[in-house]
Amino acid sequence: MAETTTAPVPSDHIMGVYARAPLAFERGDGVRLYTADGEEYLDCMAGIAVTALGHNHPKLVAAVKDQAEKLWHTSNIFRIPQQEKLAKLLTDNTFADVCFFTNSGAEAIECAIKTARKYHWSKGQPERIDIIGFDGSFHGRTIAAIFAANNPSYVEGFGPPPPGFVGAKFGDLEGLKELVGPTTAAILLEPVQGEGGARSWTEAELKAIRQLCDETGTLLIYDEIQCGLGRTGKLFAHEWADAPPDIMAVAKALGGGFPVGACLATAEAARGMTPGSHGSTYGGNPLAMAVGVASVEELVKPELLAHVREVAGYLNQQLTGLKERFPDVVLDIRGKGLLIGVKLATPNREFMQHARDQHLLIAGGGDNCVRLLPPLVLSLEEAREAIQRMERACEAAQAKARAAVPA
Numbered sequence: 001m002a003e004t005t006t007a008p009v010p011s012d013h014i015m016g017v018y019a020r021a022p023l024a025f026e027r028g029d030g031v032r033l034y035t036a037d038g039e040e041y042l043d044c045m046a047g048i049a050v051t052a053l054g055h056n057h058p059k060l061v062a063a064v065k066d067q068a069e070k071l072w073h074t075s076n077i078f079r080i081p082q083q084e085k086l087a088k089l090l091t092d093n094t095f096a097d098v099c100f101f102t103n104s105g106a107e108a109i110e111c112a113i114k115t116a117r118k119y120h121w122s123k124g125q126p127e128r129i130d131i132i133g134f135d136g137s138f139h140g141r142t143i144a145a146i147f148a149a150n151n152p153s154y155v156e157g158f159g160p161p162p163p164g165f166v167g168a169k170f171g172d173l174e175g176l177k178e179l180v181g182p183t184t185a186a187i188l189l190e191p192v193q194g195e196g197g198a199r200s201w202t203e204a205e206l207k208a209i210r211q212l213c214d215e216t217g218t219l220l221i222y223d224e225i226q227c228g229l230g231r232t233g234k235l236f237a238h239e240w241a242d243a244p245p246d247i248m249a250v251a252k253a254l255g256g257g258f259p260v261g262a263c264l265a266t267a268e269a270a271r272g273m274t275p276g277s278h279g280s281t282y283g284g285n286p287l288a289m290a291v292g293v294a295s296v297e298e299l300v301k302p303e304l305l306a307h308v309r310e311v312a313g314y315l316n317q318q319l320t321g322l323k324e325r326f327p328d329v330v331l332d333i334r335g336k337g338l339l340i341g342v343k344l345a346t347p348n349r350e351f352m353q354h355a356r357d358q359h360l361l362i363a364g365g366g367d368n369c370v371r372l373l374p375p376l377v378l379s380l381e382e383a384r385e386a387i388q389r390m391e392r393a394c395e396a397a398q399a400k401a402r403a404a405v406p407a
């Protein structure tokens, strides 16, 4: 029999680091994905908050095609006009003065950590190397990123923790104050935790952390790789709290599916990042930057952000209704904007299968959550459809739970 990419048995030739669903897609359009057999799925995970403008967006496709026919790659030893344009767009719309472009989120985090340490070194305080991170965080899969987040299941087997990473408890401001000391370089957090199960810091907490950083000369690094670029209904999630960082990592939606990441910083925080101190072969190449420009030009539009807030309000209200109707399945609705966490009483992996049975794609998350991370362009009509499919998934989960418990 011919081997196909939709075969239920995955390839032996791919390193087995993912427990993959037995499902493959051939094409996408807006919020829909289609298998080779033409089966349609409603995509409410957007490649984990990546395809924020939906699949096959005409402006992104045009940007790739146009740039692909001109020039893909030169090197960062030359000026790259598309990169200068994207950096201007990002700095015009944020706290930041400068950007470094990467190919992924983890690399943007690496750059953020290096920038913070080099800042203190450049000020004659080389002992300030500690990065304080929080439980439930996710910052990517490099050695530095896994130890910064310190999720036990992601660091296990990868050797001893390198020096300079300190773990703090999410939401515990008093504990955090105790941890900040003479060797602290920076506090690193996601304003809304993604993988951790859509847990949001409150506006008051972010303001207090900003103040703590100011008082102690500590840099504040935000990881807005998942919660940034419109997902919460503001361009960046921290804007809700009016507590800007010194350094910020972004990625995911930045390229709308093309690999693009960036580390943003104030000029002061980036003072140590001088010629030769950091680099990337591919980061910021003309092809990636052309897509990044097209993507950000759409994401900064106030009407898109208003749309996100409207659809998020509708989904939140409807999901709260499902929580009331299915109390033995849904325990809590959390998150911000279109980074929605649904905490379940039944196993989340099973629930994702129930949703897939309804041709609805949703993501998993920590704390037994599933996450809804739809494209930001999801219409109210499509949101209604997503809720209908969620409702049927809840029915299936409830039936299964009840069948398992003898009356």
Ligand SMILES: *Cc1c(COP(=O)(O)O)cnc(C)c1O
Binding pocket: 103, 104, 105, 106, 107, 109, 138, 139, 140, 141, 190, 194, 195, 223, 224, 225, 226, 227, 251, 252
């Ligand atoms: C996805 C993600 C990362 C890692 O990004 P990669 O592109 O996979 O390296 C880091 N932080 C957060 C919050 C993320 O959601």
